Amino acid sequence: MARFDDRKSETPADCEGFSRRDFVRTLGAGVLGASVPWIGLPAWAADAKPSKDRPSPSDLSETAVARFYKTLNKTQRETICFPFDHNLRTVVKNNWSIVKPTIKDLDKEQQALCREIMKNLCSEEGYERFMKQMKDDSGGFNAYHVAVFGEPETDKPFEWVLTGRHDTLRVDGDSVAGSAFGGPIFYGHAAGGRDEEDAKHTANVWWHQGELANDIFKTLDDKQKARALVDDAEDDDQKTISLKGAKLPPTGLAIADLDGQQKAMTTKLVDAMLRMFREVDAAEVRHCLEAAGGVDKLRITFFKEGDIDDDGVWDIWKLEGPAFSWYFRGSPHVHAWLNVARPA
Structure with a gap:
């Protein structure tokens, strides 16, 4: 690298x-x-x-x-x-x-x-x-x-x-x-040190994760894009990653509704985040995710708010499941919140 x-x-x-x-x-x-x-x-x-x-x-x-x-x-x-x-x-x-x-x-x-x-x-x-x-x-x-x-x-x-x-x-x-x-x-x-980054997030060490999320969006058809994309971003706050279990709201697009290639891209996105941590923590996250039903139980949401330069590359997105919550806010620079647990 x-x-x-x-x-x-x-x-x-x-x-x-x-x-x-x-x-x-x-x-x-x-x-x-x-x-x-x-x-x-x-x-x-x-x-x-x-x-x-x-x-x-x-x-x-x-x-x-x-x-x-x-x-x-x-x-x-x-x-x-x-x-x-x-x-x-x-x-x-x-x-x-x-x-x-x-x-x-x-x-x-x-x-x-x-x-x-x-x-x-x-x-x-x-x-x-x-x-x-x-x-x-x-x-x-x-x-x-x-x-x-x-x-x-x-x-x-x-x-x-x-x-x-x-x-x-x-x-x-x-x-x-x-x-x-x-x-x-x-x-x-x-x-x-730039509070407001450019649309490409030049030199941001975490934006490669945002690129992978947007790669998934590009593969969606029009109906899927309409379900995945919402107007207002969630708060840049710890409450956003509270785990909801069975009360997970039907926001965004269910990964279960995607094809095999798109599901593989979702797994690749999660792996890109886990790759920065030691293997034992990455293994625990994967174990937690599988115990809660795997990637099929996740939902992905993209937010129009905060789209830098209005270029349709969504800077803010969220991947969430019953016991998994990853909120990525790339506007004006990257904030990423993560909470993962094993189901009770």
């Missing part, structure tokens, strides 16, 4: 911030309680055992989290560590600081461990894309924030969460039973 252009970005006002001060101020008002629901309790509570189709505490990222946790002194633990059942763990946002300190504020060993965790959380291609995105959006990986929930050096549930501009990513060793990635995640990119 070609190397990406490393240009430092600005911090536009469209992306919502969330500081530790905001957290302290809003917790009493119950704001954080309105996090995205997903299926699952701590795996220990559910008596679930790790398997090959989901992470385990012995995986590379998870063991690095345990080593990172052991290096934290008392002051650091008071600042970035929380009980596993803390409300803050379930939050997903497009731009927020889960804790005030950045990775840069940690010592050199701890910085290296955070990078090791991140590197093992991704595929080789995904790591390169994330590093390019973080460089553009915030000046680099060390500008991001990490928090630890639970006790990763024990047999109790835990989760490591990374946040910052255009990222909410997790490592949990399957501590949250029934939930891929340990809960909803977010990734995005404002290529080259």
Whole structure:
């Protein structure tokens, strides 16, 4: 894969911030309680055992989290560590600081461990894309924030969460039973620091996913296009990826109504997203998806709103099923929300 252009970005006002001060101020008002629901309790509570189709505490990222946790002194633990059942763990946002300190504020060993965790959380291609995105959006990986929930050096549930501009990513060793990635995640990119990207999303590390989605739209006949295309986009918000189960609305076009080639293109689209993560997380998503009926149970929707340059290449779209919700907003730049679970 070609190397990406490393240009430092600005911090536009469209992306919502969330500081530790905001957290302290809003917790009493119950704001954080309105996090995205997903299926699952701590795996220990559910008596679930790790398997090959989901992470385990012995995986590379998870063991690095345990080593990172052991290096934290008392002051650091008071600042970035929380009980596993803390409300803050379930939050997903497009731009927020889960804790005030950045990775840069940690010592050199701890910085290296955070990078090791991140590197093992991704595929080789995904790591390169994330590093390019973080460089553009915030000046680099060390500008991001990490928090630890639970006790990763024990047999109790835990989760490591990374946040910052255009990222909410997790490592949990399957501590949250029934939930891929340990809960909803977010990734995005404002290529080259441009808040408003051009219609081709030049240099955006995630737009290849948008191109694949639009390739599916091009194969639809007129009646299918009419069903798949709606006027108003959904909110750029965590609530958009709440899992609806049997109450999934009949919005958009059912993948079950497509032909074999189009279904294969849908699988290719999902694979393009999964290819940026480590194989064990990708395997868990595939397992969750198959358990909920596979791609035939998904629906794809394209939105006229936000069509950059009115070129008919749909920048905003959604792929959703009973236990799968992927909302891709490519306008004015890419925001992608993802929530996947195993059916209850």
